[in-house]
Amino acid sequence: MKDNNLDQMIHDTLRTCGDAVEPSPALRTRVLANAEPRQKKHVSPFRRAVVVCAVAAALAITGAVATSGVTGLRSAISLNKMTDDYDTLAAQVEQQVSADVIFPETLGDAAFRKGYVDVVEKLGENQTSLGTFHELTATYDLDGSRIELNAYVFDPEVEGEAWGTDGKEVREVNGVDVTYALDHYRSVPVGYEFTEEELAAEEAHEIIYSVGSDEVEDDWFAFVSWEQNDICYFIADYDNVFEPDALFDLAAEIIQ
Amino acid sequence: MTDEELVRRLQAGDPVAFETLYEQYQNLIVRTAALITGSRQEGEDLAQECFLRCWQQIGTLRDPTRLKSWLLTILTRSAWRADQKRKREMPVEELWEGETGESSLDAVLxxxxxxxxxxxxxxxxxxxxxxxxxxxxxxxxxxxxxxxxxxxxxxxxxxxxxxxxxxxxxxxxxxxxxxxxxxx
CATH class of the missing domain: 1.10.10.10 (Winged helix-like DNA-binding domain superfamily/Winged helix DNA-binding domain)
Incomplete structure (x- = not known):
């Protein structure tokens, strides 16, 4: 028997089985009775400096969060957790982060390249551990440029207060408030002595420091962030190739 | 009613439009869900989740002409979530036993x-x-x-x-x- 016959047989078999299924009257009642009036969801701008996690093997991020006793986050990238197999990572995301995370294989015209699920540690005063959570980091390639997607379950301890509106823009994308920001990051070696000006800049939320790099490095990263269905998302543009509109469009692909 | 008009009314919160949506798409969604899950009952549970998510999230649909694809997107994601949950909660040998006898989907074959x-x-x-x-x-x-x-x-x-x-x-x-x- 030719393959076309197999195709026809699969088609006919599924048609026969599927078309014999009639929705029950009870389903109609269940669906219509449970459609409650919608409430528009308002999401406060939140932020967390996850994007700097990639610049060194282990970084403590200071000043990234500001509530509930959490003063920083620490993430250690384990190269053995990195995978370039999308299905493997998707399964890890479902099991370790949340089945509600929307993790696409493509983001705009960019294709998934590699990623991992890592454990992020919440730090309190004196670097004491206040617990951990799992986070997806996925890298996408677009003509050699790198886009990174982060996702983790909303945690009120982690989502700090809004850092003001300078350089930020909030747009409603498909009913969800998405925040765009272009932030200044400075990575410094362990033991680095911060100047008064640097501490003042941090206090004014003009710069975000991370500790653990080999030398002092400055970077500017653009990203969009939002919360949807109790999942926090970040899309970071490491190479600063995207206009804000393009980043909002990428967010819309996930929010849709 | 066209999908464009239907989406416009759904996004305005029109409950009658939701009923129309259900009438227009119930067969497609319930049958697809039943075939994916292999069970009429689980198919209906998934269909319910799909329609209710649609009602809650219709504001996120930008292109009204994609309503059918969008519903199927919601359905497949819900199905895969349910499958993950089932794998976690059910012994492997029971995973695909599903319905048997006259209630089984293949009873018509x-x-x-x-x-x-x-x-x-x-x-x-x-x-x-x-x-x-x-x-x-x-x-x-x-x-x-x-x-x-x-x-x-x-x-x-x-x-x-x-x-x-x-x-x-x-x-x-x-x-x-x-x-x-x-x-x-």
Whole structure:
């Protein structure tokens, strides 16, 4: 028997089985009775400096969060957790982060390249551990440029207060408030002595420091962030190739 | 009512439009869900979740002409979530026992080879089975399935290829021909 016959047989078999299924009257009642009036969801701008996690093997991020006793986050990238197999990572995301995370294989015209699920540690005063959570980091390639997607379950301890509106823009994308920001990051070696000006800049939320790099490095990263269905998302543009509109469009692909 | 008009009214919060949506899409959603899950009851549970998510999230649909694809996107994601949950909670040997007897979806099949094929479809991994259903039952193209499932077209083709190979194998030697994914 030719393959076309197999195709026809699969088609006919599924048609026969599927078309014999009639929705029950009870389903109609269940669906219509449970459609409650919608409430528009308002999401406060939140932020967390996850994007700097990639610049060194282990970084403590200071000043990234500001509530509930959490003063920083620490993430250690384990190269053995990195995978370039999308299905493997998707399964890890479902099991370790949340089945509600929307993790696409493509983001705009960019294709998934590699990623991992890592454990992020919440730090309190004196670097004491206040617990951990799992986070997806996925890298996408677009003509050699790198886009990174982060996702983790909303945690009120982690989502700090809004850092003001300078350089930020909030747009409603498909009913969800998405925040765009272009932030200044400075990575410094362990033991680095911060100047008064640097501490003042941090206090004014003009710069975000991370500790653990080999030398002092400055970077500017653009990203969009939002919360949807109790999942926090970040899309970071490491190479600063995207206009804000393009980043909002990428967010819309996930929010849709 | 066109999908564009329906979406416009749904986004305005019109409950009558929601009823219309249900009437227009109940067969598509319930039947697709039943085939993906292999169970009428689970199919209805998934369909309920799909319609209610649609009602709550209709504001996120930008292109009203994509209503059908969007509903199928919600459905497949819900199905895969449910499948993950079931795998965590149920012993492996019970995973695909599903409904039997007259309530089973394949009770309407008269030929033994069709029943055999249906059992082989049920035994496929959930994502392969979903793609087989979308391709053969819903008559969607590889490109449309890629959009709905958020996968690359190459991934969809690969899963179709693997699924068809498994189905050919389950049916025996007389189906062991051809390798390409056909264009339906």
């Amino acid at each position: 008269r030929r033994e080879d069709e029943r055999q094929l249906y059992r082989a479809i049920r035994a496929l991994p959930d994502k392969q089975r979903t793609i087989i259903v979308l391709y053969y039952f819903n008559d969607l193209s590889v490109r449309e399935i890629a959009r709905i499932t958020g996968r690359l077209e190459g991934t969809v083709k690969s899963r179709l290829f693997s699924a068809r190979r498994a189905l050919r194998s389950a049916l025996g030697d007389e189906y062991e021909t051809g390798q390409e994914v056909p264009d339906l």
